[in-house]
Structure formats: C-alpha cells, structure tokens
Amino acid sequence: MPNRKIATPISLVEVKTACSNCNLHELCLPMGLSHDEVEKLDELVSNRRRLKRGEHLYRAGEPFDSIFAVRSGFFKTDVLLEDGREQVTGFQMTGELLGLDGISTEIHSCNAVALEDSEVCAIPFSHLEGLSREIHTLQHHFHKVMSREIVRDHGVMMLLGTMRAEERLAAFLLNLSQRFTARGYSPAEFYLRMTREEIGSYLGLKLETVSRAFSRFQEEGLIAVQQKHVRILNIPGLKQLMNHQQGRG
Amino acid sequence: MPNRKIATPISLVEVKTACSNCNLHELCLPMGLSHDEVEKLDELVSNRRRLKRGEHLYRAGEPFDSIFAVRSGFFKTDVLLEDGREQVTGFQMTGELLGLDGISTEIHSCNAVALEDSEVCAIPFSHLEGLSREIHTLQHHFHKVMSREIVRDHGVMMLLGTMRAEERLAAFLLNLSQRFTARGYSPAEFYLRMTREEIGSYLGLKLETVSRAFSRFQEEGLIAVQQKHVRILNIPGLKQLMNHQQGRG
C-alpha cells in the first residue's frame, strides 16, 4: 500500500481505510467506479491525516499539491482580505473535497480549518490527473465534482446577493439538513459545528443578526435551538420563508 | 476540417478561425499547447456560433453538451429563483469560457446572454475530455481554468459578503480594468456593456445604489462616467477605497 512515509510500517487501520474499503463510496471520488477501478484509486490515496479541532489543513499562500477528501469530521474554508476582513466560503463534511481552489495557481487561495477532530485522505493532484487519463469514469466524475462546486458557489452568490437575513439562515439550515440526510443522519436534528460568527461570515451577516434570526425562528416555532443544537420543526415553513419574501436591505 | 453540419461547404472564414489561427491563444483553452497540439484542438472546435445582442447562448434547464469559448463580444450569466429574483453570476469577455456549470448535472444551471453581438466557439465536452486524456497540457490547463472559476467565485462571495456598496463598485471597475488590460485595451477607459441593473444584480445592489455610487466616484474625481462610458482617473484611489473602508450595511 503506497504511503508517502515509506519507512513507516503499514498499520491495519490504514489498510482498512483505502477507498475500496471506505464506506464513503457513494459520496466521494470513487463514486460510480468499478471494483477494479477503485483498487487503482487506492494506490493514489497516499496519505491520511488527522486534524484536531482548530487545526489548519492548509493555509492561503502555501503550495498546492494534493486535494483532500474529508473522511470524518467537519471543515470550513475562508478567504482573507488585506484589511483583515474574512469570508467563510464553505463548510465541508464527510465525502466532500477540499483544495480545488489550489489547482489554478498551484498555491492555495484559501484556508481550510477543522471545526472538529477530523480525518482526511490526501490525493496528490498529479496522480489524480494521471489516473484520470486512464479511467474515463474517474475523469468525468472529477469534472462533475468541480462543476458542482461552481454551481454551489453560484447558489451562495444568489443567497448573498438577493436574500435577506432570515432567508439566508433558512437556506443555510435547509442545506445542512439535506447534506446530513444524504449521509444517513436525521434531516431535522443536528449539532452545528461552527460558531454564530462563522455562520454569519458565510452568510454575509454579523453574528448578532444570525443570533436574532435563530431566536425569531424559535419564536415562530420553525426550529428549536439551544446553542449549537438545532431541531427543525417545520421544514416546509423554512422553505416558504426562503422563497416567498421579497427585497433586501 | 470537421464540422457538425457535414454537408455545408467550409468557408475560408471558418478555416481561419480555427484555434491554430486564432489570436486568443494566450487567453483561451489552447494556452501553453504546442503547435501540433493546437492542431488537434482545432478538430475539436466543431462549431462557431454568432449571437445578436440579447440572444441566449443557453438557458437554465437545457441539456448540456458543449462548453463555449468567447471569440468576440460580451456575455452575462445569471441564475433565477422560483420567486423571480435574479442574480448575475458573471460577465464573460473574449477568451473566457462559458458553460462549465453544465458539466455537473449535464443540464445548464444558469442562463448565458450576449450583451453585444458576439461570437463563440462550441467545444463538445466529451471531445474535450477525450483529447484531455491524450494531451496532458490540455488536461491540466482545463483543470486550472475550472479551478480559476472557483477562485473567482470566492472573490465574488467576499465582495458580496463583506463589502459595502462603493467598495463593491470599485472592485468591479478594477476587475474590468484588469481584464481589458489583459486583452490589450486601455486599463483606464472602456464602455460598459451592461446596464446599471445588471451591475447591481452582480454586486448585490439595487440599480439606484449603483447609480449613486457612480455619481459619488465622479464627484470625488475617481472616475469620469457618462452613461456606459467610463474613464478611470485614479486607480490607486479606487484600490484604497476598496481596501481601507470598514463595516457594511
């Protein structure tokens, strides 16, 4: 089993977490590949890495050479402006890829931080390009993943450009709910891994505005929220809120 | 010279606009390819298409099969919400690619509209993937282009999430200036192809706010603007405005 640190003896745990034995098949890069193809992909995932909460996976300005698949845990990515302003550009959970921003210049353009203890698989990008040339399915799937990221970003732009505070938070909660559902968790109950400030940064709002919107949703019986624990009581209600309001400040 | 309409005789004009004879080498997909490689790419650019101002290149919901390179002219892309709200997600000029959003689901997720009479080269995506498997340089360059789009989107998210109206407009004008410069035009003087409303939609502002910001920049001697004609008088001034203000409403 190839591993960057060649001298290190290979533990059973590492073998078991190769793509072919990973339960993220249907979410992650191996999606749609045949058994044989996944085994080829195994050779490519050179390295796993564990991160503690708060640790950086990479920082803006660092050289890029791998993309990362989240194996467990939760991440945020953010960009900084010279004057110190920060924008969270995304939250990544199990099976999602990190580092696509670095392909462009071979320098990472954002920071990736673990919001809880996490584990990632590093995929050296040149190897991925190599294997993509052999396995059409992998090539096509990778292109779809990049494109999906672009479409997702357009959704965030729509949110930031046209929605008011409560609509943004509703959209955010519904998006999380959907992604947790896709991973086999409850659509209606989850723990937020990020602070109000990080939610606010992602949604283009101040933390106080986020907090007030949470309180308002609770008053209206849409959700039950206590700190980071959220229970969605009325999904259709949130959807309606997101779509039928007008204008923005 | 392969062409979708096989029965159509090939005009000299069409031959002349193959990648190998196109003056967009250094901006467009053939960037960095050898002469031989560009000739292979020629075979791939199956079709040119002319569009009148206001015409749609594609619409959200239509099946995707090609990406497009802008040969001349100017485009916008936008997304619509069910309730009618619209967000312009980008403006594309010469040498830039359109349609990357469609790869993900094989359905276009946004609309692309010509803002002036324009011409595009259609590149069937499956052919591009095929040729990418042969030509590493092309594969890598295409990945960089997609990644660059992701990075650009992060920049827009930063703009929408953290900047106030005048900062957004300053950033917008500086970005246009830079892109015109890269195409050999003046960095300081250009015609806007889009309306105040379209600028506003892109920047997450109402058209009146955009108009007021233009007026304010003019009062302050940063630009001279008359309708769609813009002359930037003080580029450092705009940069400073973009970076050193704080807070947002």
Next chain:
DNA sequence: CGCGCTGTTGAAACTTGTCAAAGTTTGTGG
C-alpha cells in the same frame, strides 16, 4: 471554580432599498 469564549438581547446609527419623478439615450416606424 472561575475566566474566557460564545451567544443573546436592546437601542441607536447607518447603509441601502423603495418609491417617485424627471431627464437622457436608444431604437423603431413612419
């Protein structure tokens, strides 16, 4: 067990949106 980080809430200030009116340019048809 307390200190710091995080979250909540209130009141005032500020930015941007909304509505309205008038001016300007562009495009069309006679």
Next chain:
DNA sequence: CCACAAACTTTGACAAGTTTCAACAGCGCG
C-alpha cells in the same frame, strides 16, 4: 430623417433592515 416610445439613468425623500455598541448570561475548558 424625424418623431415618438421604450428603456435606461439620475436624483430626492423616506422607510426598512442590518450593523454597531453595549451589557449581560451561559457554557466549557483548564
């Protein structure tokens, strides 16, 4: 080529939404 209509832009006054500032409460980590 002119005249008129439609589309776009500018500007003002007011309203609404979000931020700012401030105080306090709660949770969790050391």
